[in-house]
Amino acid sequence: MTKSTIIKGASRRSILQQFGAAAIGMSFVGGAAGCSPGGGGAPVVNFYNWDTYIGPTTLDDFKAATGTEVRMSLFATNDELFARLRAGNPGYDVIVPSNEFVTRMSEAQMLEPLDRAKIPNFANLLPEFQDAAFDPGRRYSMPYTWLVLGIAYRKSAMPAGFVPDSWKWLFDSDQFSQKIALLSESADLIRLCAKYLGHSVNGIPDEMLTQIEQMLIRQKPHIKAFHEDNGQDMLLARDVDLVLEYNGDIAQVMEEDADIDFLVPTEGSLLNSDCLCIPVGAPNLEGAHAFINYLLDGEAGSEITKEILYPTPNAAARALMDDSYKNNPVIFPPADRLAKCEYGAFEGAEKAQQFEELITRVRAA
């Protein structure tokens, strides 16, 4: 456990994201490698993944089992992944976009339909993950992990017996003034505000967007920072007492600090799911299918899950995990709360730009 604590503290989305240029450099290497597949050597699968998002021996195990080498390169945000592929696939075979981007990329004809016959381990998935609204019939994507946003907080900083189980404490209250950090992801933020106001995270009408904008401007003096998905770090360092974060990130830091807890508010929240997809133009379609199938294997999946501690949609992998993972209420929040959670749907490019401008206005106000 201690070995990888530092790496775990840095979530898949945090450190690399800031490197910007460095990250592009890394993906360039990956792309260049993909341009010359093999040339006579062993077959190769080029895997474009999030940072700290694979088991320590997964890639070697796959090579031992199949003889196919996996070359992994890393991206930090879905936007980066999309930007890399929008001008054409530079040679990747397997990518890991989140739900909304699965829709976006399939709409832009950037994804290859999956051949279910080559992925028998599909049967390992929990029934609720065998179909998805963002990818009807799972034509283009296989679920790899799922995540839920919620409120992480420092227990000792709360009034006695108080649990911040409403979005109110983040979006619409001065009780924890200057002790709040929100995620700087515009769409997520706006969707959760809509959830707080009693609306679905999708199809938010324009009047409600105005209302959300006013609410956030009103709340701004009480917000310490918009964090770049390093909220767990700010909470750990006591910069803030309440933070909007992903459950997986908080499960990792709770191993270091018992004074931190996480909950999904009563109003419900926003689900995310990172999915395995094959981009159009993948040089090694056969190998890509085999690799996706391997990642959905129970044994391999549990090795990955032990390392990254994110919720797995894989029943076979979960069955192999120990109880401290299976019964962790942070990794697997209570079913009644999860029932109120929704996936954010991709609602067109204009909507994304509208969200972005709204947050720009809030920050400039």
Add this chain to the structure above:
Amino acid sequence: MEQTWKQAKAAFGVVLTPPAFWLVAFFLVPMAVIWAYSFGENQGLADIALTGTFANYFRALEPLYVGIFIKSVIIAGATTLICLIIGFPVALAIAFASPRAKAWLLLLIMLPFWTNLLIRTYALIAVLRTEGYVNFGVEWLWNNASGLMTLVGLQPLGAFEPLELLHNNFAVIFGLVYVHLPFMVLPLYSALDRMDRSLMEASLDLGAGHMRTIMGVVVPLAAPGIASGILITFIPALGAYLTPDLLGGPDSQMIANVIERQFKRANDWPFGAALSFLLMYLTFFAIAVQALIESRAKKRGVG
């Protein structure tokens, strides 16, 4: 005999070709592409139609974005001013140090460049945060002072309240000054180092005080160095995005943050391109002003 390049055209051409190729292929061409995008429209998710529209520029000139530009100029301006105030004495001291010390001092100025900007910024977070080194130090002093006062029989100080140093505009300017100070010191140093010392001696001999010598003789002579120091600090500070992202609070957004979000989250490259080029025009303007100052200084030097 000194030769001008006209007498060795072939050699000059050979030497010039690689950098010229580099400049065209990796700077001018990509810039031209972005410039063209700024007159384009999004078509679907991944395509941009170059329609020659000015809509992106009109949108960029809305009060919201102009306000952000102004704020960025103010932050970058404050950064530059502070760098100048801190950097000038430092450059002066280095210029007058012994040759041996000079080499070491210059090395110290350049040392931070050996570390990645991101690492340095994260280090600043560790220094400034609520439970950071500054607050540890202040808390220690506070508690000791408090203990001392009780010893003397006075009321102890109240409980220690940590200073809020991070996640505000102060932190952004502090971070920008920290990162950009070498950019100011180096051109100032090179201007001051080349200066004719006898002019200063003359000024002092003729009865001017130290302050008057600096303001009346050194500063005017170093004006081109000061101008290029200001420019070379101001331009990157204006385009900073990592520092406001990591050290800033909810309202510390600078124009580069907005541009970054257009290219990534908003997936609106034409608008991002238009904002980038507005920033570029501002930069050209600053360079033009600097060139003007330099040519005036030269004229004065000759005349």
